[in-house]
Amino acid sequence: MLSRTADHLYWMARYIERAENMARVLDVTYNMSLVPNAAESEAALWVTALEICGSVDAYQRDYFKQEEDEYTAAGVIHYLAMDMNNPSSIYNSLRSARENAHAVRVAMTSETWENINVLWLEFNQFIDQDLAKHGLREFCDWVKARSHLFRGVCFGTMLRDDAFSFVRLGTFLERADNTARLLDVKYHLLLPEQEEIGGAVDYYEWSAVLRSVSAFQAYQKIYSDTIEPWRVAELLVLRRDMPRSLHACFDEITLILEQLSGNRQTECKRLAGELHAKLRFGKMRGIFQDGLHEFLDDFVKANNQLGAEIHKSFFSIATS
Amino acid sequence: MKNSTLSFFDEMQLNLAGGENKASVREIYAAYNVWLKGVPHHQLDSKRQEAELLFRRVGITFNVYGDNDGAERLIPFDVVPRILAAKEWSLLSAGAIQRVRALNMFLHDIYHSQEIIQAGIVPASILANSQYRPEMFGVDVPNQIYAHIAGIDLVRTSESQFYVLEDNLRTPSGVSYMLEDRKMMMRLFPELFRRYSIAPVDHYPQVLLKNLRAVAQTGVAEPTVVVLTPGAYNSAYFEHAFLAQQMGVELVEGPDLFVRNNAVYMRTTQGPQKVDVIYRRVDDDYLDPLVFNADSMLGVPGLLSVYRNGGVTLANAVGTGVADDKATYIHVPAMIKFYLDETPLLENVPTYELSKADDLAYTLAHLAELVVKEVQGSGGYGMLVGPAASKQELADFKLRIIANPANYIAQPTLALSTCPTLVEQGIAPRHVDLRPFVLSGETVTLVPGALCRVAMKEGSLVVNSSQGGGTKDTWVLQESLAETREPSAIVEPNIEEVAVC
Numbered sequence: 001m002l003s004r005t006a007d008h009l010y011w012m013a014r015y016i017e018r019a020e021n022m023a024r025v026l027d028v029t030y031n032m033s034l035v036p037n038a039a040e041s042e043a044a045l046w047v048t049a050l051e052i053c054g055s056v057d058a059y060q061r062d063y064f065k066q067e068e069d070e071y072t073a074a075g076v077i078h079y080l081a082m083d084m085n086n087p088s089s090i091y092n093s094l095r096s097a098r099e100n101a102h103a104v105r106v107a108m109t110s111e112t113w114e115n116i117n118v119l120w121l122e123f124n125q126f127i128d129q130d131l132a133k134h135g136l137r138e139f140c141d142w143v144k145a146r147s148h149l150f151r152g153v154c155f156g157t158m159l160r161d162d163a164f165s166f167v168r169l170g171t172f173l174e175r176a177d178n179t180a181r182l183l184d185v186k187y188h189l190l191l192p193e194q195e196e197i198g199g200a201v202d203y204y205e206w207s208a209v210l211r212s213v214s215a216f217q218a219y220q221k222i223y224s225d226t227i228e229p230w231r232v233a234e235l236l237v238l239r240r241d242m243p244r245s246l247h248a249c250f251d252e253i254t255l256i257l258e259q260l261s262g263n264r265q266t267e268c269k270r271l272a273g274e275l276h277a278k279l280r281f282g283k284m285r286g287i288f289q290d291g292l293h294e295f296l297d298d299f300v301k302a303n304n305q306l307g308a309e310i311h312k313s314f315f316s317i318a319t320s
Numbered sequence: 321m322k323n324s325t326l327s328f329f330d331e332m333q334l335n336l337a338g339g340e341n342k343a344s345v346r347e348i349y350a351a352y353n354v355w356l357k358g359v360p361h362h363q364l365d366s367k368r369q370e371a372e373l374l375f376r377r378v379g380i381t382f383n384v385y386g387d388n389d390g391a392e393r394l395i396p397f398d399v400v401p402r403i404l405a406a407k408e409w410s411l412l413s414a415g416a417i418q419r420v421r422a423l424n425m426f427l428h429d430i431y432h433s434q435e436i437i438q439a440g441i442v443p444a445s446i447l448a449n450s451q452y453r454p455e456m457f458g459v460d461v462p463n464q465i466y467a468h469i470a471g472i473d474l475v476r477t478s479e480s481q482f483y484v485l486e487d488n489l490r491t492p493s494g495v496s497y498m499l500e501d502r503k504m505m506m507r508l509f510p511e512l513f514r515r516y517s518i519a520p521v522d523h524y525p526q527v528l529l530k531n532l533r534a535v536a537q538t539g540v541a542e543p544t545v546v547v548l549t550p551g552a553y554n555s556a557y558f559e560h561a562f563l564a565q566q567m568g569v570e571l572v573e574g575p576d577l578f579v580r581n582n583a584v585y586m587r588t589t590q591g592p593q594k595v596d597v598i599y600r601r602v603d604d605d606y607l608d609p610l611v612f613n614a615d616s617m618l619g620v621p622g623l624l625s626v627y628r629n630g631g632v633t634l635a636n637a638v639g640t641g642v643a644d645d646k647a648t649y650i651h652v653p654a655m656i657k658f659y660l661d662e663t664p665l666l667e668n669v670p671t672y673e674l675s676k677a678d679d680l681a682y683t684l685a686h687l688a689e690l691v692v693k694e695v696q697g698s699g700g701y702g703m704l705v706g707p708a709a710s711k712q713e714l715a716d717f718k719l720r721i722i723a724n725p726a727n728y729i730a731q732p733t734l735a736l737s738t739c740p741t742l743v744e745q746g747i748a749p750r751h752v753d754l755r756p757f758v759l760s761g762e763t764v765t766l767v768p769g770a771l772c773r774v775a776m777k778e779g780s781l782v783v784n785s786s787q788g789g790g791t792k793d794t795w796v797l798q799e800s801l802a803e804t805r806e807p808s809a810i811v812e813p814n815i816e817e818v819a820v821c
Contacts, residue, residue, distance in 0.1 A: 003587045004576050103552045105379065106565040117379045162589060260589070314589040 001107070006166045007315040008104040012116070013154075013170030015097035019090045020147035021178035025049050026080055027140035028212035033073060035204045043071040050076060051185045053088055062086075074132035081131055081139065090143060094123055108167075109157040112150075119146045165256045169310070172256075176249035177303050179213060183236050184296040187229065206232055213244045233292055234284045246299065247279040253306075260314065268309035275302055329478045330749050331402055331739040348405045348797060351515055356400075361746050364399055367508045368742055371397050374507070380500055382555040396790030397501060399508065402739050402752060402772045406799035409519075412482060412756065413766055415666030416472045418656060420758040423487060423643045425659040427466035430642060431456045441658050442651045449648075450696050451641030453604065455611060459628050461637050462535040463761065468635035469528070469599075470758040471495075471771075474666070476737040483669045483734065485753065486649060489640040491601050494771035494791075495757050496559035499524060499566075501793040502769065519796040521769035524757070525566035528599075531761025532567075535633050536596045543596035546570045546586065548577070550602050550618045560601050574602070579622035582631040597633045604638050635761075646729050647695040669734060675726040683730040684721065687714050690730045692721065705781075707733050736781055739792065741774055751775045753783050754794065768796035 029049045033042060050056045050071070062085060063075050083089045098120040105113040126139050151171065158164040186209045190202070206227040210216040215235055222239070223231055240247040254276045257269045287295045332349040345353045372394060375381070381392035404412070429436050430452070436442045446452065471492030473485040502521055506513055529545065536543030549560035551573050564571035576586050577595065585592035600607065606616040608624040626632050642648060650671050653664045672679035672690075683690060687706050694702035704717045721728050738749035756770035772792040773783035783789040 001589055002570050002572060002576055003589055004573065005570070006589045099552075102379070104571075106561045106571045110378070110565075113379065114377050118377055121376065166589075262590075317587065317589070317591055 001162045003315045003317065005104045005107045006162065007311075008100040009107060009163055009166040010170035010310070010315075012097050012100035012104075013150075013167045014174040015093045015100065016116075016147050016150050017171050017174035018088060018178070019093035019097065019143055021175070021182075022053065022080055022088065022090050022093065023140040023143035023147075024212045025052050025182065026077060027137065027144075028208045030073075030077075030136055030140075031211075032205065032208050042073060046071045046073055046076040048185055048189055049080060051189075052181050053080065054181070055079070055086065055088065058086065074130075077132045077136060081136075082127065091123075091127075094120060094143075107163050108154075111157045112153050115150060115153045119150070122146075162260060165260050166314075168252060169256045169260070172249040172252045173303065173307060173310075175244060176246050176253070177300060179236055179244050179246060179249070180296045180299050180303070182209070182212060183233060184293060184300070187233065187292055187296075190229065203227060210235075215242060215244065218242055230284060230288065233287075237287070237295075238279060238282060238284060240280075250276040250279050257310075264313075266309070266313040268306060268313045271302070271306050271309055275299070275306070328735050328749070328751070329476060329737040331476075331737055331752070333740075348403050352401070352403065352512070355512060355515070356740075356747070364742055364747075368397070368399050371399065371504050371508060374504065375500075378500075380496075380558055382558065395497065395785045396776055396788075397504065398741050398750075398774055398776075398790050398792045399505075400740050400742055400747065401505060401793045401795045402754070403516075403795045403797065406797050409768055409796040411665060412474060412754075413768070415482075415484075415664070416470075416474075416756050416758050416766060417764050418660065418662060418665050419472060419484065419487065419652060420467060420470045420760060421764055422652065422656040422659045423470070423489060424464065424466050424760060426648075426655050427637070427640060427643050428461075428464045429659075431459065431639065436655065436658055439658065441654050442648070446642065446648060449642050449645055451639070451645050453639030453642070455624060455628070456637070456639040460630070462537060462633055465535055465760045466637040467640050467643070468531060468535060468637075468760050469495075470760070471755045472758060474754045474756070474770075475669075475734055476754075477735050478737075482666060484652075484666050485669060485734075486646070487644040487652070488755070489636060489644040491603060491636065492755070492757065493556045493559055493601070494755055494773075495524060496562045497791045498757070498769050498771045498794065499562075501791055505793040516795065517798045519768035519798050521767045524767045524769075525563060527759055527765060527767060528563065529567040529569070531759045531763075531765075532597050532599055532635055534762035535635060537630050537633060540596045544569075544594060545597045545599065546572045546577075546595050548572055548574070548598050548600040548602055550574075550606070554601075556601065563599070574616075574618045574620050577620045577623070579620060579626050582626055582629050584620065584623065584626055584632045595632060597635065599635045604641065607634075607638065645696055646693055650729065669731045672730040674721060674728045674730060679730070680721075680725050683728075684718060687718060689733060691733055692717065692728050692730045694727055695729060696727075705733070733781075739772075739774065741776070741790075741792070743776070743778075748778070750778070751781050751783065752792065770794045 026049065029045060033045055047056065050059050059071075059076070059079055062083075063069065063079065079086055079089065081090045084091060086092065098116050101108070101113060101116040122142075126135070126142075129135055129139070131139055154164065154167050158167070190205055190209075203226075206229060207216055209232060210219050210227070213236060219227065219232070219235055222235070225231075235242050235245065237246050239245050240251055242248055250272065254269075254272045257266070257272050261269045331346070332353065333345050375394050375397065379392070381394055426436060426442075430446070437444050437446070467489040469492060471488035471494065473488065474482050475485050476482050498521060532545045533543050545567065546569055547560055547564040547567075549557060549571055551557065554560070561571055570586065572586055577584055578587065578592075579585075580592070584595045584598070586595050602618050605613045606618040608619050608621060609616045610621050611624045612619070623632070624638065627634055627638065649668065650673060653668055656662055656664045672683050674680045674683055683692065687704070688709070690704075690706045692704040692706070704713070706714070709717070736751040736753065739752045740747045741750040743750070752772055752774045754770045754772055756766050758764060758766045772794045773785070774790050774792050775781060775783045776788055776790045780787075785791075
């Protein structure tokens with residue numbers, strides 16, 4: 001298929017997934033702000049949402065006008081959801097998804113295209129709404145539901161060809177990145193000095209982390225025990241049956257890159273295989289010994305590198 | 321209002337003043353008229369709104385340049401169809417085919433031996449027309465077809481009088497509206513399609529693909545066809561995407577293509593893939609920055625050189641603009657006689673050539689009644705509509721004509737026919753034109769349908785979408801069935817039909 005088409009499809013899926021994850025972060029942060037006696041101040045709580053997205057500096061630049069300015073719920077919500085100047089706001093992610101889709105509407109089924117087009121038309125109803133005051137939950141639910149719908153319509157209507165593979169590739173690459181960032185920031189924050197934990201606040205905070213990746217029920221089902229941070233990490237990194245875990249994402253990514261590469265020996269296929277092996281054969285004990293933060297940090301970098309290699313292998317093949 | 325429209329031929333009612341009199345409704349509209357009377361205005365209007373919503377969902381919209389809030393525009397869609405009898409259609413289609421055959425022969429001739437100039441039928445000054453492409457001289461194109469897709473703009477002034485307003489031989493657009501309007505009508509009013517026997521049009525993309533494959537260079541067994549678009553911000557992008565999708569071919573942009581070893585390739589995820597036929601919706605000037613507009617980002621460097629060497633087919637060919645220029649238009653009837661030895665089936669609008677002294681004198685004396693157009697131009701710039709112009713505008717234009725008479729032609733203001741159209745106040749007559757699309761390649765054909773454009777503003781004769789024009793579905797009735805279905809059978813449900821459903 002056309003390289004440009006593949007490129008657009010891949011980014012369309014990445015942007016939808018990015019919007020969904022952003023909505024999850026907003027949703028769970030908002031929920032945590034409602035828990036009484038939370039150890040953190042409001043400002044400390046909302047800054048984590050920015051940390052997950054790597055937007056602390058940009059936020060300070062755009063929103064801090066005076067010395068005494070603090071992180072506020074209203075500011076962060078607006079920045080992450082609607083700010084047109086924030087390249088990774090939900091607004092910009094969905095807009096970019098729709099623009100990518102529009103550029104290659106030929107390459108997808110009409111149901112898929114219409115789904116994204118309607119998503120964008122519906123989005124307009126939220127644009128002038130003050131989400132920090134009311135309607136944030138509904139908005140986040142709407143974003144998540146549209147994202148589920150997007151994957152469903154792709155899965156249910158698209159021919160199982162390269163176009164479909166590039167859409168899926170974009171979804172899982174973005175998801176792996178997002179899960180790794182979320183876990184990294186939360187683990188860092190909730191376990192500042194590897195101290196013993198316990199008590200209601202910890203329970204709420206860790207359950208919120210789990211809920212943000214739709215893993216709360218899965219945790220209960222698998223471990224049927226109190227929420228232990230190292231198990232949360234295990235669930236989100238190594239469990240292949242947990243659909244938002246790094247392992248599950250790389251099960252898909254390696255398979256897709258095998259198919260797309262065919263007989264070609266592509267660097268992206270090799271790199272994905274290497275990362276996959278770490279997740280497949282790695283043990284939580286080893287990861288903790290070397291440091292979870294280091295592991296996740298390396299992972300996010302390698303995942304970015306993989307994105308660059310995918311670009312070289314498929315979207316900008318040298319022609320002479 | 322009724323008085324002002326009295327002198328216009330209406331597609332549905334012969335005489336609007338007696339419009340309530342059933343006998344005056346044209347026969348082909350009789351059944352529709354019965355149906356229409358039973359449908360209240362608000363119901364029609366809610367159908368129109370439904371259509372608008374669906375067009376927006378599907379993204380049958382166009383971008384407005386510089387508009388970055390994502391608001392895309394819709395071309396208004398009218399729910400009242402334009403109906404053509406089988407007999408009317410057979411004349412129009414035969415006339416359009418005849419015209420396109422002659423125009424293709426003219427294009428081949430003008431870029432080869434130029435016999436028509438030697439015969440004194442078309443003046444040699446045509447070679448100085450800015451649309452004449454010297455780069456095409458001596459270039460052989462497959463099947464000697466230049467205008468693979470031609471849109472012939474027709475207007476009607478009476479029951480029996482149709483005129484060709486202009487030929488569109490470059491990158492004519494609008495066919496997607498012919499197809500989407502039909503789909504919409506079938507969705508909104510399925511009952512009408514059961515009552516009328518309407519010739520289907522949705523095979524157009526298949527006919528187009530067949531013709532495009534037929535003009536690949538000889539020796540290419542399985543030609544790869546692509547549609548070349550200027551991109552998602554072009555006003556006709558929806559159509560480009562739609563046609564590519566319907567034909568099952570790639571929709572490419574200039575940067576997706578590159579030239580190597582006298583061939584054109586597209587960049588794919590598996591490496592370069594050769595392209596044989598390019599249905600291009602990019603104007604000549606932007607096709608190849610090495611030859612034409614050097615700043616063009618839309619084209620493919622080196623494309624023209626491959627094209628001239630026969631390494632790829634372009635549809636339409638480069639240089640077709642010389643045949644649809646207004647300076648050439650006046651010679652088309654003579655062309656038909658010269659190349660085909662046939663009598664033209666469709667007439668040109670009577671046209672005054674202002675390079676001729678008599679025509680010039682007449683035009684200057686009757687400027688307020690005429691439409692004056694610039695040759696070598698398209699899109700309505702440098703045009704004067706006499707009856708609508710102020711005294712000052714008339715005086716200014718007069719000076720421009722006198723300064724360079726050969727740059728203009730003049731035509732009488734045509735009494736374009738009207739067609740009932742849903743407007744705010746209800747159903748009212750609005751002026752319409754008709755653009756059927758003639759396809760050439762393997763054979764010269766057209767599907768039984770057309771883009772019907774309608775001026776939504778009362779009294780307006782301008783149907784262009786840029787000026788608020790809308791579109792209508794065009795129904796070509798099928799003869800054999802139309803005869804057997806009496807209007808009376810329409811009111812009472814037919815038992816067999818009900819059983820089938």
